Amino acid sequence: MTTTDTIAALTAENISHTFDADTNPLPVLRDISIHLPQDSFTCLVGPSGCGKSTLLRILSGLLTPQSGTVTLCGEPVTNPDRNIGYVFQQANLMPWRTVIDNIALPLELSGVDREERESAACDLIALVGLEGFETAYPAELSGGMAQRVAIARALIHHPDVLLLDEPFGALDALTRDLLAEELLRIWQARSSTVFMVTHSISEAVLLADTVLVMSPRPGQIEKTFTVDLPRPRHLRMIHYPEAGRLVRAIRSAIRI
Amino acid sequence: MEISLSRQQQKPKQRECLSPRRPWRWQRLIPALTLILFLTGWEMVVRIGDYPAFILPSPLDVGRKLISVSLDGTLWRHMGVTLVEVLAGLSLGTVVATIFGYALSRSAVIDRAISPYLVASQAIPVVAIAPLLVIWFGPGLFSKILISALIVFFPILINTSAGVRGVSPDLRDLMRSLHATRWQTFAKLEVPAAAPVLLAGLKVGATLSVIGAVVGEFAGARAGLGVMINIADGQYDTARMFVGVLALVVMALTLYGIVNWLEKHLLAWRAPENGGSRL
């Protein structure tokens, strides 16, 4: 899928960031520019500690970079934006809320009445395959189910862009594959722009149109790979020779 | 695709399997047996040692005294006064401590400004300043309420502050990314997240508040269980002192039980593993 001529949903220009600039400066990001085309799926891989989460927090508006700008559909992002959904590495659910109330939280905070937000949450529960667990508490869910809830919660505002920070990092391999495929299905159903950090190269190849490779700290975008596998994608495509070639190329591009 | 198979693997564990097995009926009688054994032992000690009632009254003496002071209304009058002091003291202490605890944990400036003095104030034994408070505020209810509130204050302050500081930073980020207002973050994140620790502090506070009220009554009062115990002491009516102590124990346990019940119902969402203890 070539995407160079489509309009960008989210753009980051010349992002640089240093933590604790005055006392004990730690340069984390250096001059990063990213263009996420409308409805594209982009994955970011890189050694741990290189600044991937920091970049994601900047893109979401949670953190203001020291220099550079983020724009969402042409508007600058300076504060957290409701049109950007964010999925954390840990499911990050409120343990005192049931599944349905966790998913409906964003609507509750923006003042949508109970009936409306519960029907919206029910639609998402169906989308992520959690029917029957509406009134379960997070303590009763497996890791994979909790992460489905987190994805549903991020989608309830119909965000233009969905940011995911190693969403399957804490899951076992089988659940991981299953959820990756579910995410593809959800992405196709909801058509939004997805930007996902992952430490699994094969997962990145399987899911993304574009894979970005980040250098060790201070992080820079070192290489950009375009994935030409056909869509819809399936788990078994990882055995295609071109997928294997791409995985090897990406692996050797990551410096640790 | 393996989707259908994996779904099945993800079926929830049955709730029954998670909750600890109900004990047999006779096992629930064990605490009662302990009590009967204890009372029998006590009665025997008194009979064999032939102690006079003003040194060690037998359980039967205490029982008889309990009936007589309940029938003539003495017990209820004193218990009522102490109960009012305890409830008012606990409420006052809790309200002030949670406000301070919250302010400390949310503002570094307030924390710096008052934390050292709060810690230092804990070195002052409440027992020692109780007479002073009675001189200042008189022998009425108010000085007792104040003493009870003072003794409750610190543990609840510490727990509130620890609870609010313990709120997950990721959940704070989530609330921020959802444009939650200050009030929404307080009501929908900080309060429920801090509730377990806060309720643990309230449990400690519930029993401490009874101690505070009695300490105040010993320092000077006209009525209350502390006063009843004091008067009985002067009259060598040891059985009546036992009744007073018993009433205090019942009061503290009831308060503790209420907080425990609250905890169980408010925190029903917690994983069942956390709920196994009998304390």
Ligand SMILES: Nc1ncnc2c1ncn2[C@@H]1O[C@H](COP(=O)(O)OP(=O)(O)O)[C@@H](O)[C@H]1O
């Ligand atoms: N709030 C912060 N203050 C100071 N240093 C931070 C902060 N957040 C992250 N860092 C540091 O920045 C570096 C990059 O962190 P992060 O973006 O989480 O990396 P990654 O997600 O790629 O593993 C790490 O060395 C981390 O210790």
Ligand SMILES: [Mg+2]
């Ligand atoms: Mg990270």
